[in-house]
Amino acid sequence: MFNSRHTLRSRLATLRSSFWPVPAACAAGAVLLAIGLSVLELQVGLPGGNVLPSGLAGARSLLSSIITAMISFTALVFSITVVALQLASSQYSPRVLRTFLQDRVTQVALGTFLATALFSMVVLAALPDRSSARLPELSLAVAMILVLMSSGLFLYYLHHVTSIMRVSHIVAAIGAQTRRSIDEHVPRTGAVETPERLPPPVRVITALEPGLVDNIDLGRLARLARTHGCAFSVLPAPGDFVVAGQSLVAVHAIDAVPPSVPEARVRAAVTVAVERNAGQDVGFGFRQLADIAERALSPGVNDTTTAVRAIQEAHDLLRRLAGRPQRAWLVRDDDGTLRAHATPQTFDSFLAVAIDDVRRAGRDQPRVTRLLDAVLADLRTVALPEHLPDVLRRLQG
Template sequence: MSRTQTRSSRLASVRGSFWLVPAVFAVSAVVLAVGLSVLELRLALPIGGILPSGPAGARSLLSSIITAMISFTALVFSITVVALQLASSQYSPRVLRTFLQDRVIQITLGTFVATFLFAMVVLAALPDRAAGRLPELSLAASMALVLCSTAVFIYYLHHITTVMRVSHIIAAIGVQTRRCLDADRSGDEGDEGDGEPEHAGQICQVIGALGPGMIVDVDVDLLAEIARRHRCAISVVPVPGDFVAEGAPLLHVHPVGDQPPAPLDPGDTVQGVSISVERTPGQDIGFGLRQLADIAERALSPGINDVTTAERAVREAHDLLRRLAVRPRLPRVVHDDDGTVRAVARRQSFDSLLAVAVDDVAYAGRDQPRITRALVEMLRDLTTVALPEHLPAVRRRLAEMTP
């Protein structure tokens, strides 16, 4: 099964990965331990008598640090796994990414791993003879790392009990989605959405997806470069957040000018569209609204019946939709200097985003007056700020909910 990733999607995947921060801390610890050992041998720093006076005492100290850090790391990993299980079962499986991208959790694990590796390297550098000179600067740094690890562990316990609260999870989803909105800049670019490919109705080639998955990122600049080389225009069929089946239409190639372009290589062209096994924040603005709707629906289920949590999720969705209602959902378009359209990628429509945030929650909360009232208040507020092209979708749902 083949899936593709754009350059920006790869970078975002690395930046948001759970392993990046611990890996940086681990490498830094090894480099620091080796560097301090070399520095002590070269400079003969006068710091004797600060820590254990012999290799046996130093080995005992470092062995204790190594054992403690292994225990700390196992404890942090266990607590994190329990937090993930609780969040998945009580709120939504789609909120797990919020925990895995939490910098405090990553820094805590990275600090413990760094202290462990630093102590291991220093232990290996200890002299075998009792009269040998001890790397006392490295031993002092090991103790400092232990103190730092203790402080980080205490803050981690405070942090994990805070972020497990549903209000903080909902707020974190809102913050992440607002960042995506700011990066998306829908309608703020000067020439976006101002054109369609020449002969847009003519399709000279249909390029299918190489594998099934969710559309998470579209690199219109790369598609435009490919289109210029082949003297054609390319339009993306699905939008971020859509599922595409293997072989289903992914890209349409349109002629530019009188001569039809030569057939494009599907393997090169599909690199402009990232397909993943799950939705991710970024260009997929609806992913945040989907998470909020999932939390609200789960809270309204008979087994949980937590109307307050559902109402909090609706209020957060209200803020996001209010920001979206004042922005035109124009497609992303790349032009040549002469105005020729080379690449077009549609955005999620406001109607589809509104459907995610309202329709399922309204059905699940139809017997809960607080939820119905919150949704009606939200829709009425949106009618006061929404652009004319968004008003029909808002008014249609408002009419359905108000007899």
């Protein structure tokens, strides 16, 4: 629904975080490898060296058994993955499902099983009709190697999936993902730059569909602004929800003539998605951790230790952000003319999710309230002056 307006960068990020590319690449590679080996052995006459001496009937039986086993393996892995997703959704938060879908071990396991089955299917189809004809022995050997790899990977997958379902691994994965977003989108140092006051907007471009702001391509907006002699201000921050018809981008006239800009191209620079994703939306990590803590503190679960673990991970993230300046996202021309402007999420908004929401849910749990007070006390020692009032207000309240 929203893909038509995704920028190239957001599409690549979505592709990297999707579940299907790795299995699809494994499957496609297996088919190409099987075709290539079959052509080399049966058409070119590549020497096989009697790697797997067997008759035509034995080769067909071997490949049929491999295909059946790999299909069963694939169905089992898919079933276990679905069960893991259901448990994670019900026990922790629906927003942690993406962590499981992005797990490379699961993707590689499923891709390897598919690759083995498809490779064997292609080799089986390439077998000669006459029993006296030469068999693709090298292809049969590769099929056996893939079976051995699949068996070992299946054992490791069983161990891995039981590990990643533990709450400590889930919380650590969310923290690692959020730290990458912080390092990429929140600078460590630098003076706080206040953009000059732009002239009143001559036009406001609205959202066509409801959704969450996923990615803002300021470089693209800046190029459009230079072409049309104007400046753009993105009004919502990443992670904000916009409704159809809500103001999305303000257009400011820089030249004397009011600009005429193509609305579709401006909207394409602000990706609106159906769900929040890590990246520019640093607050998504705090939302996931707060969800885990709040659910753990609910009367139906009453798992204070899990809530404490989520707060500890949020503490590390807040401590990193407390020492980094709050800067607007700006793109200027070489002469200093401001062309594109956006406001990222604030440190206060992170505290509101990680501290305020969890404190409200755990107000009857002394371990939680003491830990939250200790987190704020620690943040006070490292927070920059611009962040300190937000911390002190919560300590005093």
